[in-house]
Structure formats: C-alpha cells, structure tokens
Amino acid sequence: HCVGIIGAPFSKGQQRDGVQRGADLIRAAGLVQKLKGQGCVVKDYGNLTFEDIPNDEPVGRLKTPRAVGRANELLAGAVQKIKSDGNTCVMLGGDHSLAIGSISGHAASRHELSVLWVDAHADINTPLTTPTGNIHGQPLSYLIHELHSKIPIIPNFSWIKPCVAAKDIVYIGLRDVDPEEHYILKHLGIKTFSMTEVDRLGIAKVMEQTCDHMFSKVKKPIHLSFDIDALDPSVSPATGTPAAGGLTYREGIYITEHICQTGLLSAVDMVEVNPKQGKTEEEIKSTVNAAVDLLLGCFGRVREG
Numbered sequence: 001h002c003v004g005i006i007g008a009p010f011s012k013g014q015q016r017d018g019v020q021r022g023a024d025l026i027r028a029a030g031l032v033q034k035l036k037g038q039g040c041v042v043k044d045y046g047n048l049t050f051e052d053i054p055n056d057e058p059v060g061r062l063k064t065p066r067a068v069g070r071a072n073e074l075l076a077g078a079v080q081k082i083k084s085d086g087n088t089c090v091m092l093g094g095d096h097s098l099a100i101g102s103i104s105g106h107a108a109s110r111h112e113l114s115v116l117w118v119d120a121h122a123d124i125n126t127p128l129t130t131p132t133g134n135i136h137g138q139p140l141s142y143l144i145h146e147l148h149s150k151i152p153i154i155p156n157f158s159w160i161k162p163c164v165a166a167k168d169i170v171y172i173g174l175r176d177v178d179p180e181e182h183y184i185l186k187h188l189g190i191k192t193f194s195m196t197e198v199d200r201l202g203i204a205k206v207m208e209q210t211c212d213h214m215f216s217k218v219k220k221p222i223h224l225s226f227d228i229d230a231l232d233p234s235v236s237p238a239t240g241t242p243a244a245g246g247l248t249y250r251e252g253i254y255i256t257e258h259i260c261q262t263g264l265l266s267a268v269d270m271v272e273v274n275p276k277q278g279k280t281e282e283e284i285k286s287t288v289n290a291a292v293d294l295l296l297g298c299f300g301r302v303r304e305g
C-alpha cells in the first residue's frame with residue numbers, strides 16, 4: 001500500500017475547541033512508523049495551514065461559513081495532489097466538515113466513488129434543515145447530486161460541485177439522526193445500517209451487504225469517511241458529539257479489515273478526535289489509539305498476525 005497522509009487541523013465546522021489537534025495526536029501515537037512497520041510506503045504531506053478569516057459572520061444559521069468553505073477548498077487541492085501522486089489518501093481531522101474537501105478532491109481525480117460513512121450521525125443536514133448551524137453536521141448535503149437544488153449560495157462555497165450519487169452512499173453506525181435528516185435519507189433511498197441493523201445482522205453481514213450494495217453495478221473506488229464517534233464512547237470518549245450505544249472496538253476494526261480486503265480503498269478520513277473532550281489522559285489515549293488501529297486495519301493489519 002502506498003499511503004499519502006494530509007493533516008487538516010481545523011475546528012470551525014463545530015463549536016468545541018480541541019478537534020484541530022487530532023491530526024498531530026494521531027501522528028504522535030506512531031501512525032507513520034506503524035504503517036511502515038506493516039509494509040506500507042508512506043508519504044506524510046504534513047498539515048494544511050488555514051489562514052484566519054476575519055468577520056466571518058453567520059450566513060443564515062451557518063456558523064463560520066467562509067472559514068469552512070476556504071479550508072475545504074485547500075483540502076480538496078491537497079487530496080487531489082495526493083491521489084495524482086498515486087497514493088491512497090489518509091485525511092486526519094479536524095472536524096467532519098472536512099469531508100467536503102476530502103471527497104471533492106478525491107472525486108476530482110477518481111470521478112465515480114462509493115462513499116462509506118461510518119458515524120453515529122448522518123451529517124446530511126442542509127443549510128435550511130440544520131438544527132445547530134454547525135457545518136460538521138452537513139457535509140454530505142453539499143456533495144450529493146440529488147440535494148444540489150437545496151443548497152443556497154454560500155460565500156467561499158462556490159467552488160463545490162456535487163460529486164456523489166445517493167445510491168453510491170452507505171452508512172454504518174447511525175444512532176443520532178435528526179428528523180429532517182431521516183426524511184432526506186428515506187426520500188433519497190440511501191442505504192443505511194444503523195446500530196439496530198448492526199445488532200440484528202452482526203457486523204459480518206453488515207459488511208457483506210454493504211459490499212453487495214456498493215458493487216451492485218460497477219465497482220468504484222471507495223471513500224471511507226470514519227467519524228471516531230461511530231465507536232462507543234467507552235472506546236472513544238474524546239470526541240465532540242458522543243452518542244451511547246456505538247460500535248465496539250472489534251466491530252470498528254472488522255469494518256476496516258473488510259474494506260481493506262476489497263482492494264478498492266482509495267481515500268479515508270479519520271475525524272472528530274478531540275483531546276479536550278477527554279476527561280482523563282486515559283480517555284484521550286483510548287480514543288487516539290482506536291483511530292490509529294482503525295487506520296492500520298485499512299492498510300493491511302490483520303489481527304491473526
């Protein structure tokens with residue numbers, strides 16, 4: 001595996017300070033060395049630098065939209081470069097609004113994508129449905145062809161072109177979905193495996209049916225967008241929007257092992273690690289170590305050794 005890593009120390013898709021430190025914490029836990037130790041060729045492209053944008057007043061309910069739009073424009077360019085260099089891209093967040101840039105940049109180089117969204121949340125609110133105005137709860141709405149007509153003009157967002165079809169998205173881990181999001185998921189017929197399905201089917205069947213869905217027509221490169229809050233808070237407490245009843249550590253690892261086995265993983269996001277949301281050093285370590293182990297699972301680490 002040839003892996004290109006980009007850090008995006010960005011937090012303005014939400015309101016809690018600290019998530020911008022996720023990338024460097026994951027690096028400090030040895031991600032690069034451990035990937036190399038399992039035979040990967042790794043290039044670390046470093047961290048993006050996000051200039052402060054003054055007077056970034058709300059637009060409608062949207063908070064700090066100009067910063068979010070600009071940060072994602074920069075990220076999209078970086079991801080496109082990493083892909084053109086022939087790597088599988090690893091984007092280390094930062095909050096989940098960064099999926100706008102990560103998926104946009106990926107799609108710019110690989111056109112048709114399958115998106116696997118592993119998250120407690122659907123992150124598909126539009127600017128008009130969002131209950132909080134936090135753009136980390138909205139990234140998919142800017143990217144899906146079928147929602148394009150629902151997106152108003154937003155400063156620094158004009159570069160974004162929808163690039164994913166609703167049929168090419170699969171969710172795993174949902175358990176905290178807003179009513180408006182639920183309507184959108186149903187209306188668009190998006191494939192979802194909530195925690196109910198994880199409990200009913202077991203993670204092996206969930207992954208089997210996820211792949212059946214993604215490969216039902218043509219096999220496309222996979223973009224895995226992993227929000228660490230998909231895992232149960234007992235495993236990953238240091239995150240901004242924890243929700244009870246999440247994936248076990250083992251279920252998370254099984255997801256990444258299975259996706260690795262497809263040979264189609266083309267980009268992965270690891271977002272929402274927030275050290276300031278951990279009550280103890282232990283909680284922070286547990287969260288960061290889970291993020292590292294999930295990424296190692298994406299790139300060939302198997303538990304049987």
Ligand SMILES: N[C@](CCCC[B-](O)(O)O)(CCN1CCCCC1)C(=O)O
Binds near residue numbers: 176
């Ligand atoms: N759906 C929420 C949470 C988004 C989480 C973003 B992620 O997944 O990147 O962490 C709102 C959640 N909801 C608001 C009302 C009270 C209950 C929680 C939103 O703000 O849109």
Ligand SMILES: [Mn+2]
Binds near residue numbers: 119121227230
């Ligand atoms: Mn989430």
Ligand SMILES: [Mn+2]
Binds near residue numbers: 119
């Ligand atoms: Mn998310």
Ligand SMILES: [Mn+2]
Binds near residue numbers: 096227239240272
């Ligand atoms: Mn989150």
